[in-house]
Amino acid sequence: MCSLQIGSMNKTSLHQLPRNFFSRPTRIVAQELLGCLLVRHLNGHRLSGVIVEAEAYIGEEDLACHAKAGRTSRTQVMYGPAGFSYVYFTYGMHWMLNVVTESEEFPAAVLIRAIQPVEGVDVMQRLRGRKEIPDLCSGPAKLTQALDITRAQNGLDLCQLSSRIAIEPHTKFPSGTVSASPRIGLGNTPEPWKSKPWRYAVRDNPFVSK
DNA sequence: AGCACGATTAACT
DNA sequence: GTTAATCGTGCTC
Numbered sequence: 001m002c003s004l005q006i007g008s009m010n011k012t013s014l015h016q017l018p019r020n021f022f023s024r025p026t027r028i029v030a031q032e033l034l035g036c037l038l039v040r041h042l043n044g045h046r047l048s049g050v051i052v053e054a055e056a057y058i059g060e061e062d063l064a065c066h067a068k069a070g071r072t073s074r075t076q077v078m079y080g081p082a083g084f085s086y087v088y089f090t091y092g093m094h095w096m097l098n099v100v101t102e103s104e105e106f107p108a109a110v111l112i113r114a115i116q117p118v119e120g121v122d123v124m125q126r127l128r129g130r131k132e133i134p135d136l137c138s139g140p141a142k143l144t145q146a147l148d149i150t151r152a153q154n155g156l157d158l159c160q161l162s163s164r165i166a167i168e169p170h171t172k173f174p175s176g177t178v179s180a181s182p183r184i185g186l187g188n189t190p191e192p193w194k195s196k197p198w199r200y201a202v203r204d205n206p207f208v209s210k
Numbered sequence: 211a212g213c214a215c216g217a218t219t220a221a222c223t
Numbered sequence: 224g225t226t227a228a229t230c231g232t233g234c235t236c
Contacts (some may be wrong), residue, residue, distance in 0.1 A: 056218085066217080088232095090215095092229025093230080126211095142219080
């Protein structure tokens with residue numbers, strides 16, 4: 001019986017990133033997430049892609065971070081333990097996937113902005129309306145559409161073995177190949193937050209957002 | 211109750 | 224380069 005359970009386990013879920021990976025300074029987590037594999041289990045399919053772009057949102061002081069409004073029903077997951085998903089709705093039509101970082105009670109998260117598709121490309125294309133591969137997941141709302149991530153995936157524990165969303169170690173991009181630049185789409189966010197170089201992306205990677 | 215504004219995308223000119 | 228689409232959230236009245 002025990003061996004049956006072990007035999008039925010998904011081997012890959014055994015190397016999900018542990019919670020202590022996420023309970024660290026948000027900018028470190030954002031940089032180290034580049035090269036990791038974002039995995040989505042959907043209807044028996046395994047969809048995945050290498051994270052190539054991510055942004056850090058750090059605390060109530062960061063006026064670009066939703067936690068600037070304090071603890072609300074929307075932001076409360078950011079005040080919880082690291083390693084949980086924070087999924088929110090914006091522009092009346094788009095979903096964004098973040099991973100909570102740092103300590104409990106300190107609200108911070110990393111926005112996953114782009115992945116390079118690896119597994120389940122056919123399923124992603126169906127979900128996206130048969131787009132070409134470079135357009136499948138090259139933006140934060142594109143990848144949630146390609147992976148079918150919405151409100152129902154808010155507050156999931158990505159470190160739990162059976163999680164339908166997980167992050168696994170994969171490749172490592174040398175630090176010289178990673179760029180740091182201002183976060184995208186901040187519009188009316190005041191300085192200095194608007195210009196903080198907290199967006200990390202793999203240089204010259206065609207799967208980064210455009 | 212009403213309002214302005216999004217951590218965006220796709221489809222224009 | 225510009226703009227419509229579209230609605231939850233947080234803030235003001």
